[in-house]
Amino acid sequence: MRRLFCILISCFCLLMPLLAQSNKLIKELESKRGTLQKQISESETLLMTTKKDVGSQLNGLAALTGQIEERKRYILTINNDVESIERELTSLERQLTRLQRDLKDKKQKYDSSVQYLYKNRSIEEKLMFIFSAKSLAQTYRRLRYVREYATYQRLQGEEVLKKQEQVNRKKAELQQVKAAKEGLLKEREAEKAKLEAQEKEKKTLVASLQKKQKGLQNELSKKRREANQLNARIDRLIAEEIEKARKRAEEEARREREAAAREAAARKKANDKKEEPATSTATTTAAERTKTKVAPLETYSMSRDDRELSGNFVNNRGKLPMPITGPYIITSHYGQYSVEGLRNVKLDNKGIDIQGKAGAQARAIFDGKVAAVFQLNGLFNILVRHGNYISVYCNLSSASVKQGDNVTTKQSLGQIFSDGSDNGRTVLHFQLRREKEKLNPEPWLNR
Known part of the structure; x- marks a missing residue:
């Protein structure tokens, strides 16, 4: 037994x-299904x-x-x-x-x-x-x-x-x-x-x-005007930020050339003590001067820190957190598309619209530096640079960061505006750029 x-x-x-x-x-x-189920509920x-x-x-x-x-x-x-x-x-x-x-x-x-x-x-x-x-x-x-x-x-x-x-x-x-x-x-x-x-x-x-075709077209025209105004401001600020990045890169390159020139001068001084022919020294010095002119200023667009941050950002494609806290629905997708069932209703979105609960916060999708904070029609909009990538957070009632601040992943940037006239509707407009190029944010986010 x-x-x-x-x-x-x-x-x-x-x-x-x-x-x-x-x-x-x-x-x-x-577990995977539970996360989706909770999100839907x-x-x-x-x-x-x-x-x-x-x-x-x-x-x-x-x-x-x-x-x-x-x-x-x-x-x-x-x-x-x-x-x-x-x-x-x-x-x-x-x-x-x-x-x-x-x-x-x-x-x-x-x-x-x-x-x-x-x-x-x-x-x-x-x-x-x-x-x-x-x-x-x-x-x-x-x-x-x-x-x-x-x-x-x-x-x-x-x-x-x-x-x-x-x-x-x-x-x-x-x-x-x-x-x-x-x-x-x-x-x-x-x-x-x-x-x-x-x-x-x-x-x-x-x-x-x-049945309200006329009112519908008027509403869409109003939304397009507001979107065009916002995108024009974002484009201008991004162009300014790109120029700042180029100048940072140029300054870094200038410092590197000066360091190389000092090193070349030190070598020349050391060579002079070795009693070498003057012609040889002159030839060497000329060669060193030629080496310092290999990379012209125009070729620099990013500093070393920006290049490193860009690389880290790219490696996290598909893993970046949603730029909003709490439950959400993506109500408008990137690009041009027609609204199903409505005639002559076409939307052109440079990013995505994410609806959340009243009190929801906009949060940084990755480590970076606040490039700009500006107000438009009484609402705050924030640009965060991640190397040569820039994330844009719009339609905020308040901003908890300022230009020049360093931010970390999931850090709150401000509260999203809730429209009291529309039952407290709370929508974050989010964009992602690679310099001036507009990107579809959805493939970059972890949903």
Whole structure:
């Protein structure tokens, strides 16, 4: 009995890693899905808007569209998780079939050994078998055979117990994964129902806006004027910042040339003491002067520190934090695109618009230096330089940094403006530039 207990304990220890493997997969999928689920649940509160006038309805449509996109992304994640679990189920079923086949084989071998022992069960028969040998050597071999067969039979019994325990564990693991799959399928159906309701709400909102075509075009024209005014100011400040960076690089290059010239003068002085021909010294000095003129001023655009910061920024592409605190919805994407369902409604966004909760803060996406803080239409806008990359944070009611400040990743830059006339709608307009080049920020952010 004690031996059987030890065997069962050892089987359990061997099988724990197998069971833990599926548990780990399920937990990893649940963790990734949980983050998205929390984001969607929290962002649903951002959809509460009165939707009375055209501006509010247009903003509400943008928020609803962003929420629908988030839910579609979540459903896609569920689909991917279902596929992963189905692959795990297929693998577990193959393993179970193999274990059951091995168990059957071991049981057959064990039955054969038990039947043989049953036929030769008495001590007298074993002794007769041993002492009926014709020589001492044969007697020794028969004695060893009897002992080894008894050991073999015992081991066969232990193997059967081990394999049976493996089969039981694999069945339990299979049931656990099947339950996880069933839960996912139910969750997917629930999310699809919510998505269908939101798309129906969107159609109703679009139909309402279609009846207000004139007011809609006026609202869009107003938004374009404000955007053009903001982008012109940003472009001008970025051009100034690029010029400052070029001058910093030139100054660094000038200091390096002066250091090189001093070093060349020191070498010349040392050479003069060695009584070398004057012509040789003159030739060497001329050669050194030529070396100092290899890189003209125009070739310098970034200082050494800026180049290092730029490299670090690029290495974090796709890992940068969202520039807003708390739950959020991306309500307007980068580039030119039409609004689904509305005729002649085209948007051109130089960045992205991110809606958050009232009180949300704008935060730096990476280490850098505040290049500019300016006000436009009573709201603050901040530019942060990260080498030759510049992140832009607009529509702030207050700024907690000033020009020249060094900032760190996720540091608060100021509070985002909440529009009291539009149910406290809180939207951060965020841009990303590589010098003058406008970039799509979404591939750089970790969502």
